[in-house]
Structure formats: structure tokens, C-alpha cells
Amino acid sequence: MQTDISPKISIEENLLKSAQTYFIEQVLPQAALLDRDTKALKQAFQGMGDRGLLGLNVPQQWGGKGVSELTYRRFQILVARYSGALAFLQTQHQGAVSKLISSPNAPLKQTYLPLMATGETLVGVGFSQLRRQGKPLMQAIPVKGGYRLTGEVPWITGWGIFEEFIIGATLPTSESLYGMVPFQEETGLSFSQPMELAVMGVTNTVSATLTDWFLPSDRLVSLHPPGTVQENDRKNVLHHGFFALGCAQAGLDILKQAYQRKTLPFLSQVLDSLTEEVTRCTETMLGSLSSKRVPYEKRLQLRGWAINLAQRCTQGAVTASSGGANFLSHPAQRVYREALVFTVLGQTTEIMEETLNQLR
Numbered sequence: 001m002q003t004d005i006s007p008k009i010s011i012e013e014n015l016l017k018s019a020q021t022y023f024i025e026q027v028l029p030q031a032a033l034l035d036r037d038t039k040a041l042k043q044a045f046q047g048m049g050d051r052g053l054l055g056l057n058v059p060q061q062w063g064g065k066g067v068s069e070l071t072y073r074r075f076q077i078l079v080a081r082y083s084g085a086l087a088f089l090q091t092q093h094q095g096a097v098s099k100l101i102s103s104p105n106a107p108l109k110q111t112y113l114p115l116m117a118t119g120e121t122l123v124g125v126g127f128s129q130l131r132r133q134g135k136p137l138m139q140a141i142p143v144k145g146g147y148r149l150t151g152e153v154p155w156i157t158g159w160g161i162f163e164e165f166i167i168g169a170t171l172p173t174s175e176s177l178y179g180m181v182p183f184q185e186e187t188g189l190s191f192s193q194p195m196e197l198a199v200m201g202v203t204n205t206v207s208a209t210l211t212d213w214f215l216p217s218d219r220l221v222s223l224h225p226p227g228t229v230q231e232n233d234r235k236n237v238l239h240h241g242f243f244a245l246g247c248a249q250a251g252l253d254i255l256k257q258a259y260q261r262k263t264l265p266f267l268s269q270v271l272d273s274l275t276e277e278v279t280r281c282t283e284t285m286l287g288s289l290s291s292k293r294v295p296y297e298k299r300l301q302l303r304g305w306a307i308n309l310a311q312r313c314t315q316g317a318v319t320a321s322s323g324g325a326n327f328l329s330h331p332a333q334r335v336y337r338e339a340l341v342f343t344v345l346g347q348t349t350e351i352m353e354e355t356l357n358q359l360r
């Protein structure tokens, strides 16, 4: 992904515009359905692939659009504004894309990236266990021709949607390993039933158990020195915050509709004040993408602010929608639940602390 504001700016603006048109015309009207029907969600996801939106951050040499980081983060806000489930599902696939982009395994990249950019091949991720402290949940032992993996993956989204996933495991040297694993049962590899979740259940999240499962060397995505996960979490602390901003914006859209129906002056005052704050937070976050220019502590505080705004704007949407917000089909309760997931997605201890501190 390029980090400069490139001369291709108008092409990128057009890409964002066409993404927004797709989300407004085809995703938003069925956002409630996408929240509960996996088949419909998969179709909408495929619609993103058909429009090149799954390859935004894939370099052009691998068949993607190779957009600037600024454009990519604006896209994240957009998708979360119109459907949290779609944003959540596609981010797992995009997470796998990012891991492959930085992989030294050229044949694996060549095989997967062009197909992942169009959505012809769909890949998820299961590496949040690398953030856990203490004995590694998923261990990898080097053997002839590859690695033997044993342990648990607590979260993998996309059962029945993704064909494979990139696993994270810890080596005896404390290095971390990423590798391609089939997302279907076989000897030494089993999955739970999709979890019953209050939100994003539609994305079919499961856990996996691996017992002495063999990962051949040619399926190895990458190896990283100890501490890389924590280092990346700090470097990328803003990233999931863009979904929280999109969720906040979705809350504001509902608040605005409530004002148009009820015309109560205080609704407009709250709407104006929250809109101003979301705009300020968005501009500051988009201006703080470089970890070299903006210190970690400042970016951590911004992530907490975005989460806090998602929580407040969706609470505003519920309150302004009154009792109707309790209907399962009502958008206010959907975005309220989505705020829950965007609060904990990619959470580290420091993000948890910052999120809680901003509630005081």
C-alpha cells in the first residue's frame, strides 16, 4: 500500500465514489438482511470483489488497485457506515491479503493475491491468539519439510465462506509463524459449530483445534521475531478505529432520520454536536496515519476516541428511535450491537485501558 498522496488521486476518488454508490444502492437497503442471512452477506461480499473492492490495498502487479493508505482508510469508514457485518467479514479477508503482501513466499503470493483481489479465492485469518499472554494457545514445532501445529485458535470468522485461513502460531524460539490452513475438517484439524453471538453471528465465527497438524513449508506465509505482534499492534493501533468511525457515522445517519421525523430541536442540537466531533476525530485520525510523525500515545488516544464515538453515536441512535429501537429489524439496535464488536476488535490491553479511561 502506498503511503503518499499519489497523482492517481482522481482515480482513487472515483473508486471511493463507486464504492459508496454500491453501498448506498445495494448494501444499505438490505443491511438488516445482511445481519442475519449468511448467503445474502456472501453475495454482497462477492459484489465487492466484482467491483475490485477486495483488492484496494493489493499492489497493481498482483492484480489489485494499489490505492494510497489514505484512500484505504476512508474506504474502511465507508463500508462500516453501511453494513457492520460486511465490514467485519471483508476485514478478515483483507487481513489475510495484508499478510500475503508482506510475505517472502513469492509462489504463494503469485497464486493467491490476484484471485483474492477479485474475490475468486476467499481467505480468512486466525491469529488473535498471538496477542494472548502466557503459554501460547497455538504452538508450532519445526519438522522435516514443514511444521507440526498443536493447540487452539479461539476466533476464525467465515466458516462456509472462506476456503482457507492464515493461522498464527508460536515456535519454541518464541518466533511467530503464519501459514495457510484449509478451512475444512481433516485429520488433526477440527472446528467448533458457528458461535452464537449477539452480533456478527452471520459471519460464522468458529474456533479450531489442531492436533499435530502438518503445515508444509510451501504453505508458510512468514516467520517473525518475538515481539513482532506487539510491535505491529502499536504501529497499527489506529486501523480498526476506522470501522468504529464508520459505525459512529451510521449512528448519526439514524439520528438524522429520527430528527427529520420528530423535528424535536434537541435532536438537531445533539446531531450537530456529535457530527462536529466525528468530523474532527476523522480528520485527526486520517492525518495521523504515519507512525513516524505521530507518537503511539496520541494514536492510542485517537483509537479510544473513535470507539467512544461509536458507542455514543449508536446510543444516540437508540435513544432518538425510542421503543422501536428494540425491534430486531430496526437499524438503531443493529448499529448499537455493531459498536460492541468494533469496541473489542483487535483489542490489546492498552486499547482496553484507553477505551475504559475514556468512559470515566
Ligand SMILES: Cc1cc2nc3c(=O)[nH]c(=O)nc-3n(C[C@H](O)[C@H](O)[C@H](O)COP(=O)(O)OP(=O)(O)OC[C@H]3O[C@@H](n4cnc5c(N)ncnc54)[C@H](O)[C@@H]3O)c2cc1C
Binding pocket: 092, 124, 125, 126, 127, 128, 129, 131, 132, 133, 154, 155, 156, 157, 158, 197, 199, 200, 205, 341, 344, 345, 346, 347, 348, 349, 352
Ligand atoms: C465476533 C468476533 C469474531 C472474530 N473473528 C476473528 C478472526 O476471524 N480472526 C482473528 O484473528 N480474530 C478474530 N476475533 C478476535 C478479535 O480481534 C479479538 O476480539 C481481539 O483480538 C481480543 O481478543 P480476545 O477477545 O480473545 O481477548 P484476549 O486476547 O483474551 O484479551 C485482549 C487483550 O487483553 C490481554 N489480556 C487478556 N487477559 C489478560 C490477563 N489475565 N492479564 C493481562 N492481560 C490480559 C491480552 O493479552 C490481550 O492483549 C474475533 C472476535 C470477535 C468478537
